[in-house]
Structures are given as structure tokens and as C-alpha cells.
Amino acid sequence: MTSAGRPPNILVFMTDQQQAAVTERGHPCRMPNVNRFAEEGVRFVRAHTPTALCAPARASLMTGLYAHRHVMLNNPHVPQSIRRDLVEPFPMWSDRLKDAGYRMHYCGKWGVTEGVNGPDNHGWEIPDRETAHKLWTPWPGRDAALKGAHELRRPGYKPYLLYGEVTDGPEAFPELRWTRYAAARLKELAAGPEPWCLFLALHGPHDPYLAPSAHLRLYDPATVPQPVNFDDSLADKPAVYRRQRHELWGSMEWEDYAGATAAYWAYNSFIDDLFGELLAALDATGQARDTLVLYLSDHGEMMGAHGLFFKGVTAFEECYRIPLIARWPAGIEAGKICGEFASLLDVGPTLLEAAGAPSLPEAHGRSFLPLLRGVLPADWPQEFFGQFFGSELLYTQRILVTKTHKYVFNGFDFDELYDLVADPGETRNLYFSPEHEPLLHEMVARMWRRAFLAGDLVTCHGYPTTDLVPLGPYRIEQ
Numbered sequence: 001m002t003s004a005g006r007p008p009n010i011l012v013f014m015t016d017q018q019q020a021a022v023t024e025r026g027h028p029c030r031m032p033n034v035n036r037f038a039e040e041g042v043r044f045v046r047a048h049t050p051t052a053l054c055a056p057a058r059a060s061l062m063t064g065l066y067a068h069r070h071v072m073l074n075n076p077h078v079p080q081s082i083r084r085d086l087v088e089p090f091p092m093w094s095d096r097l098k099d100a101g102y103r104m105h106y107c108g109k110w111g112v113t114e115g116v117n118g119p120d121n122h123g124w125e126i127p128d129r130e131t132a133h134k135l136w137t138p139w140p141g142r143d144a145a146l147k148g149a150h151e152l153r154r155p156g157y158k159p160y161l162l163y164g165e166v167t168d169g170p171e172a173f174p175e176l177r178w179t180r181y182a183a184a185r186l187k188e189l190a191a192g193p194e195p196w197c198l199f200l201a202l203h204g205p206h207d208p209y210l211a212p213s214a215h216l217r218l219y220d221p222a223t224v225p226q227p228v229n230f231d232d233s234l235a236d237k238p239a240v241y242r243r244q245r246h247e248l249w250g251s252m253e254w255e256d257y258a259g260a261t262a263a264y265w266a267y268n269s270f271i272d273d274l275f276g277e278l279l280a281a282l283d284a285t286g287q288a289r290d291t292l293v294l295y296l297s298d299h300g301e302m303m304g305a306h307g308l309f310f311k312g313v314t315a316f317e318e319c320y321r322i323p324l325i326a327r328w329p330a331g332i333e334a335g336k337i338c339g340e341f342a343s344l345l346d347v348g349p350t351l352l353e354a355a356g357a358p359s360l361p362e363a364h365g366r367s368f369l370p371l372l373r374g375v376l377p378a379d380w381p382q383e384f385f386g387q388f389f390g391s392e393l394l395y396t397q398r399i400l401v402t403k404t405h406k407y408v409f410n411g412f413d414f415d416e417l418y419d420l421v422a423d424p425g426e427t428r429n430l431y432f433s434p435e436h437e438p439l440l441h442e443m444v445a446r447m448w449r450r451a452f453l454a455g456d457l458v459t460c461h462g463y464p465t466t467d468l469v470p471l472g473p474y475r476i477e478q
Contacts, residue, residue: 007100007355008328009291010197011186011282013275015323016054016109017206017311018297020047022268023323028225029265030218033276034325037295041327042336042372048343048384048401049299052311052319053391057298058112061344062092062122064363066387068456073389076114080392085116091360093348094197098123100357103194107182108201111298124199127181135177140210144172147213150259152248162309163209163263170212170270175202179274183281190285195355200278204271205301207310211266218269219262226254227305229425234306236429238413240395241314245307257304264303292328292354294347305425313388313395315408315416316426320386320399328354332372339403340376341384342368364454385450398458400447407443409469411459417443441471448473 022029024045025038050060051067059065059072063086067073071087074080098104106124120126127135138144141161149164170176182200189196234242249257275295282288302308305318312319324342326332331354345365352359353367370377386399396411406426408416417430417440430436451458452473459466460473 006290007102007195007357008331009190009195009287010097010102010351010355011278011291011293012197012199013278013293013295014108014199014201015205015271015297016111016201016203017299017301018268018271018323019301019303019318020045020297020321020323021318022265023295023325028219030269031272033272033279034295034323037275037279037293037327038325039335040329041293041325041334042332042338044324044338044340044342044368044371046339046341046384046403047296047322047324048320048341048386049297049322050343050345050386051388052299052315052386053388054111054298055113056387056389057344058110059086061298061347062094062112063090064093064345064348064360064365065090066345066364066454066456067389068387068454069362069364072112074391074394075111078392081114082389085113089117090362092122093352093360094119094123094199096352096357096360097197097355100355101194102355102357103189103192103196104199105185105189105196106199106201107185108178108199109203110201119199131181135181136174138168138172139174140166140168140172141208144168146210148259150256154247161208161210163207163260165216165263166210166212170214173204173210173212173270175204175271175274178202179278183278186278186281187285190287197351202271202274205264205267207301209260209263209267211263211270215266215270215273216263219265221255221258221262224258224261226257227303227425229306229427230254230257230304232306232425232427236432237306237416238313238410240413241306241308244314249307249309257307260309261304264301289329292326292331292351294351295323295325296344296347297322298344312391313393313397315386315388315397315399315406317401317406317420317424320384320401326372328372332369333374336374338368338371340368340371341381341401342371343384343386381450383446383450385447385454387456396459398447398451398456400443400450402443402446405439405443407440407447409444409447409458411466411468415470444469444471 056067106119147165151159349367384401388397
């Protein structure tokens, strides 16, 4: 409960494709509002997305379920989508908050399903169709003037816009319009008698990396440092990683990478300004002390690491580690850095516990509210378990991360094993190292335990050509 004796208000600010590193203090990307916000709350440094793809990650965020259960395995808006909607009518945490008396409002990108079962089917108020259209249009790169546009050009394909400068100013960005719409709704919600929940989901800094001129001037591409793993040949990685670098980015020089990075950082700085604007709107209501604010993203971004961009089948930390920061002056500790594992699966259970609302009985995630209050439950998971099923190209992948190592099962190629302490850039794959075989077996066993706890059989079907995990889940004593 808050100092006012009622459940806290809840404000969620969600970005898209934001690398965790850019939000952390000391990074060259300037995010002063996020940095200040983190000092007033709790920052998770081992927060991960359960799946590095928009719709599966967002469906997991809303339901608390892994993708194998809600079966939004890839993005629903493409012709190759497996599903357009959840496999079952699972309740979402927003349903529980609505039933508990919260007034709910959702702004911006949904991205969980396509054409069906939108936020208004799960307790949220949303803008009407005409208002939403005005908020989304114009769109940078399509309706706004661009300068210095860099396109990915490949024989037989349409040019793909990678980065550029939007000379029409911040007003050309839906992110600005959605933030100001959200600020107006915030004022309206705060004036009511009910506890409220406002969710703002922005499109940025998703590619293409477009930013207003003023923000691009903050960064000089000539001073952008190369990622520590930029020169990784990927020779000991799955072939699809090498194919992506060769087919997509092989013609780019470092200057192109640096220009894209500067534009991405500028886009993030623009998002940071908008976050500051929304926090100021919250302060103006006088309810900041009694409001639980979450800052998070659906997944990360490679941004030149290993010579790659975007996200997807590459199971590196740049893709899977996400920003997750919480602030609630009346309810949690401030200025803390949490080194325990957390994921988007845990967000719903956390919000429901903070609100005193009924839980989601099937959720794979659990509340991290104790961590926010400085308490480590004795049974808190000491590893992260992730899944990937593919985007338009289908893959089978499972990921197990501890505080020191990472194991990736790749059903389409050989696996990966990394020492995250000695090799945080994940440049040396230890999978074929005989001296690391005991470690490999330990990591595989931990993966099986997490998978079976979640009801995910991975590829354990009992047929030899599909049972490719190097150590099976059943130990036979000789």
C-alpha cells in the first residue's frame, strides 16, 4: 500500500529494441533522465528478455508465460506468422488490475497480437481509431524529410533504410505525439478516485535508426569506439551468424557502423528526453511518491557487436539483456543496483503483488518485489532461461545464463558455451573444448531443469534425429 493507504499507481514506459548498455551510467550514449531515475530507484543489471523478438517477448510480458505456452512464436504481422493470437484466452495482468479496481489506459505500440485480442480486450482503455491514426502519422523516413540517409543495398532486394537524420524536427516522430498524449491521460487518470495504470509503449529506438537533427549533433561518428567483439570472425559460431554478417553487413566499412551507432545513440537520447517529459507530467500530478514506475524494453539490439545489427537468432547478451529499472518512493529502496536475474516474465507478477491483486496462476515468472525491497528470497533463480523459435525463418534455440557462463542449444547448428567473466564479449566458443566438457554437462543439466519446470520439452521427443541436445534429460546409471 502507498502512504495514502491505497494500492500504488503504476506507470510503465516501454521502449523497443533498446540495448541495456546504452541506459547505464558511463556509457557514451547520453541518457540523463534514465540515469537520474535509476538513482532514485532500483536498476537490474541481469534483466533479460525471454525471447529476442517483439511479439513473443510482449506476449510473455503481458501473460507471464514463456512463448512455448502462449505460442506467439514469431511476429504476427508477417505472412510467415505461425499465429495471429494467443493459443488460449490467457488472462493478462492488466485483467487482474482492472478487476481489482484500477483504471487502465494503454498508449502506443501493442505488438502482442495482430488484428485481434487487443489491449481493449484486456482491461485497457485505448484511444479511438481516428486519434490513434493521427498519433502514428506522419512517420519518419516515410513522411518526413531525411538527410544523410544510409540504406542497406543488396542485389535484387529493395533498399532498406538503416539510419538517417530527420530534419523536420521532433514533431515528425510518433514517439513525441504518443508521449504528450500519455501525459494528458496521466493528468486525467490522476484526477480520478481510483488507482490507475498507464502503459506507454514507444516504437523507438527500433531500426531504422532515425533521430532529430538536434540529437544527432550530440554525437560525432568519428569518436564512436568499436565494440570489443567487433572483429570476431564468428568462425566458431553457428553458420547463420556468419551468414548474416557476410550477406547483410559485409559491404559496410567501420565508418558506416559508426554512423549507424551515432544515430542509434541519438535516437535513444531523444527517447530519454521523452521519458523525462513523462516523469515531469507525473510530478505535476503530485502522485509521484505513490506511483510505481517501470522503465523497460522488449529486447536488445546488436548495434555492431560481432559485426551485426538488429536482433533475432543471435543469442548474444546485446540481444537478450534489457533495461529494467523500477522506482516507487513510497514502497521500495532507492539508489540500488540489483545483480539478481529478472525477466519480462516477472513484471506482471510484480505489479500484481504491489497492487495486492490476484496472481496469474499459470505464470512462469514470479514477483521481484522482494528484490526491490532489498530482500533476496532463498529460492530466487540463479540462472536465466530463454527461448527462441525464429522470426520469418524458423529456428530452435534455448539459452541458459548463469552469473559466470552461458550455454546456447542450437537445434539448427552446433551449440555455444561462453565464459562471461573471462570473455564478456562472447568471442570464444568453448563448446568443443574437451577441458570444458564437465561445465557443458552442468549447464545442459541446468537448462533441462529450467525447461522441464516450465513445461518446455525443448527437443526431447524420443526420436534420435530430433534429440540433439548433447546430454539428454534422463541420467542412466551404468
